[in-house]
Amino acid sequence: MMGLTRQDFERRDAEDPLRLFRDQFHLPEGVVYLDGNSLGALPKRAQERLSRVVGEEWGEDLIRSWVLHDWIGLPERVGDKIGRLVGAGQGQVVVGDSTSVDLFKLLAAALSLRADRTVILTEQGNFPTDVYMAQGLIELLGGRHELRSVSTHELSAAIDDDTAVVMLTHVNYRTGALLDLDALTEAAHAHGALALWDLSHSVGAVPVDLDQAGADLAVGCGYKYLNGGPGAPAFVYVARHHQSAIRPALSGWMGHESPFAFEEVYRPAGGIRGLLVGTPSVLSLIALEEAVDLHLEAPMTLIRAKSKLLTQGFVDLVHQECSQSGLRLAGPEEADLRGSQVSLRHPGGYAIVQALSRQGVIGDFRTPDILRFGFAPLYLRHVDVWDAVRTLRDIMATGSWDRPEFRQRASVT
Amino acid sequence: MMGLTRQDFERRDAEDPLRLFRDQFHLPEGVVYLDGNSLGALPKRAQERLSRVVGEEWGEDLIRSWVLHDWIGLPERVGDKIGRLVGAGQGQVVVGDSTSVDLFKLLAAALSLRADRTVILTEQGNFPTDVYMAQGLIELLGGRHELRSVSTHELSAAIDDDTAVVMLTHVNYRTGALLDLDALTEAAHAHGALALWDLSHSVGAVPVDLDQAGADLAVGCGYKYLNGGPGAPAFVYVARHHQSAIRPALSGWMGHESPFAFEEVYRPAGGIRGLLVGTPSVLSLIALEEAVDLHLEAPMTLIRAKSKLLTQGFVDLVHQECSQSGLRLAGPEEADLRGSQVSLRHPGGYAIVQALSRQGVIGDFRTPDILRFGFAPLYLRHVDVWDAVRTLRDIMATGSWDRPEFRQRASVT
Numbered sequence: 001m002m003g004l005t006r007q008d009f010e011r012r013d014a015e016d017p018l019r020l021f022r023d024q025f026h027l028p029e030g031v032v033y034l035d036g037n038s039l040g041a042l043p044k045r046a047q048e049r050l051s052r053v054v055g056e057e058w059g060e061d062l063i064r065s066w067v068l069h070d071w072i073g074l075p076e077r078v079g080d081k082i083g084r085l086v087g088a089g090q091g092q093v094v095v096g097d098s099t100s101v102d103l104f105k106l107l108a109a110a111l112s113l114r115a116d117r118t119v120i121l122t123e124q125g126n127f128p129t130d131v132y133m134a135q136g137l138i139e140l141l142g143g144r145h146e147l148r149s150v151s152t153h154e155l156s157a158a159i160d161d162d163t164a165v166v167m168l169t170h171v172n173y174r175t176g177a178l179l180d181l182d183a184l185t186e187a188a189h190a191h192g193a194l195a196l197w198d199l200s201h202s203v204g205a206v207p208v209d210l211d212q213a214g215a216d217l218a219v220g221c222g223y224k225y226l227n228g229g230p231g232a233p234a235f236v237y238v239a240r241h242h243q244s245a246i247r248p249a250l251s252g253w254m255g256h257e258s259p260f261a262f263e264e265v266y267r268p269a270g271g272i273r274g275l276l277v278g279t280p281s282v283l284s285l286i287a288l289e290e291a292v293d294l295h296l297e298a299p300m301t302l303i304r305a306k307s308k309l310l311t312q313g314f315v316d317l318v319h320q321e322c323s324q325s326g327l328r329l330a331g332p333e334e335a336d337l338r339g340s341q342v343s344l345r346h347p348g349g350y351a352i353v354q355a356l357s358r359q360g361v362i363g364d365f366r367t368p369d370i371l372r373f374g375f376a377p378l379y380l381r382h383v384d385v386w387d388a389v390r391t392l393r394d395i396m397a398t399g400s401w402d403r404p405e406f407r408q409r410a411s412v413t
Numbered sequence: 414m415m416g417l418t419r420q421d422f423e424r425r426d427a428e429d430p431l432r433l434f435r436d437q438f439h440l441p442e443g444v445v446y447l448d449g450n451s452l453g454a455l456p457k458r459a460q461e462r463l464s465r466v467v468g469e470e471w472g473e474d475l476i477r478s479w480v481l482h483d484w485i486g487l488p489e490r491v492g493d494k495i496g497r498l499v500g501a502g503q504g505q506v507v508v509g510d511s512t513s514v515d516l517f518k519l520l521a522a523a524l525s526l527r528a529d530r531t532v533i534l535t536e537q538g539n540f541p542t543d544v545y546m547a548q549g550l551i552e553l554l555g556g557r558h559e560l561r562s563v564s565t566h567e568l569s570a571a572i573d574d575d576t577a578v579v580m581l582t583h584v585n586y587r588t589g590a591l592l593d594l595d596a597l598t599e600a601a602h603a604h605g606a607l608a609l610w611d612l613s614h615s616v617g618a619v620p621v622d623l624d625q626a627g628a629d630l631a632v633g634c635g636y637k638y639l640n641g642g643p644g645a646p647a648f649v650y651v652a653r654h655h656q657s658a659i660r661p662a663l664s665g666w667m668g669h670e671s672p673f674a675f676e677e678v679y680r681p682a683g684g685i686r687g688l689l690v691g692t693p694s695v696l697s698l699i700a701l702e703e704a705v706d707l708h709l710e711a712p713m714t715l716i717r718a719k720s721k722l723l724t725q726g727f728v729d730l731v732h733q734e735c736s737q738s739g740l741r742l743a744g745p746e747e748a749d750l751r752g753s754q755v756s757l758r759h760p761g762g763y764a765i766v767q768a769l770s771r772q773g774v775i776g777d778f779r780t781p782d783i784l785r786f787g788f789a790p791l792y793l794r795h796v797d798v799w800d801a802v803r804t805l806r807d808i809m810a811t812g813s814w815d816r817p818e819f820r821q822r823a824s825v826t
Contacts, residue, residue, distance in 0.1 A: 058455050
């Protein structure tokens, strides 16, 4: 059997309908960047607009920019744009705060919408901050609730009439495994529970249709596949039919019906704006808006098709080139069952990731033995996949990763 | 009696020991900006560093910047720097989230530190978001607590053995009146209550010494006198002796003892870092750091002295130039009793502020009849005060403010 060659990957690039998007990003020379699932690359237009907003809007127009340049409208405007990426009709998504804080808002809302129920159900191995925020809320509420974690295949069966909310991350941050958003939402609803989806590792890379799935609540990260910049604000989705029933627990002035009336009593804004809290981070929102605008130019079907070709190409090549390396696939074998990420396992994972980085192939490591590689369809080439795996092959074949300098832990990513 | 003349203000500028700081800011031509208490001006160095961080750190070094450029250290590093502006020793201030979210964290902490008490005491007319966040927390906790609002002169007497926390804003956003932080902190402690100070309208313009006052908790805004940029993150202060007793209600991964171990159970970081929640907004923190560094070059005694000269000059000139205008002073007559802000009252306040803006004098309006003027000592000149009041005088004398175009409400500031 003929193996895959670099020419195969070059041909994929030549045929890639998204190939022109790469030029929209600032990318370092000589680097294969497979960590866009942790921090997305810089869109050139975000850099340009930030420069303009800082110099002209902040610098020249100052306070008047809130109206003149509609800074005040940013959280809802960018929210609606993100809504188009996740299948949310207008008026259901708003941007502000971090994913963690947004999770708190939605968990508090869920527990109040299902006040007679006590369980937050989640998947074992969900992203830690999701779990931590639930633990903090439960403790704050006096311990009347319970966070229950079950394995993936037990999820559906674990939902019962005491489940207030099923809190799940669509794409697992360690393995890249994709949950069935539609089926699990339906399973939650069958028992009267709410479905809260964390889309941090999906938005911008994996198709999501929140409205069609009937999802109740969702959050997502702005700085991974969305390319909004380091620490970009997150977004929240609240299905329209729940909005009027929610009294925001984080009841800040930006979520007030009339923020500039400076009333003495909090009255939540009707609609999704009630989920806002404090003054939004304008600079971060500006960068995120440009990044989202860029995503909206690429059809999600093409993004998903390329994403699957990238991840499957990587998996196929690892099988072909690294079969003796001791590396094992950590996630699904089938491209349909994973997000835009491939994870491998190896006891020397940390050092291997460092050694790869030294050779210009940037992935990241997740304890205890996971090598993560994210594939951002808008700026990665298929030849990047080839080059990355060949570098990995060389490192494994020569054992060059197994050095003290690579084993020394310093990473915070 | 000889009145004040422009020459008097020119002389004050010539003698101003802080006069060289103005050149450190980007300021629009032909504008007297008296709204730095709402959105501070752009420090040139913030613009330069942002440009470098976006292009080089985000664009080139990508995920590696968390370590390489110590993005991960920003919240604590900038926190410690702000600490120097508010009399907080190292390890007690951290930056992240909005003032509103930070208030929630501290109120939740206060109610847990004083679990046997039920009252949050505040001043009538405190900034709305402070009040709203307290209302939301009380509702979330099931209504067992009460938010009690009393007038300024009743504050001390209203503190009793059921008061968990006295939540006050140091400088009133409407009148500019300054509360006695030391005395009210002491009054709170005399009854075993905690003192939580909102320094949003003080930090960077008014001396504060949290450690010396024995304050328990504080928050403050990054985008007013601190010049951190629109929506810059806020800061929280927790006195060291309380830190180990606090279990953060917003328990996110960045506040975990070991964020990158991805453990399943939240363990708060020892110290102030436990107050962090989600991934910090790097771009906003970078701008804020530069702004704070600039402030640290100016001795606070000189800032306060200039601030008092500016506000008193404004008050004196309004008396001299606008005595027939119907404008009344809304705050204290004595400079010692106000922050770096002067407020006037007039039934046509909104239109007057618009008319001033048309003439290049930017203040803002607060319902129902307050004209607010903030005086940022690092970039305002004394002649700006003269020019502003002369413009105000002309507008009032000619009645040119009283036009439909100025009465039309659109402002969100």
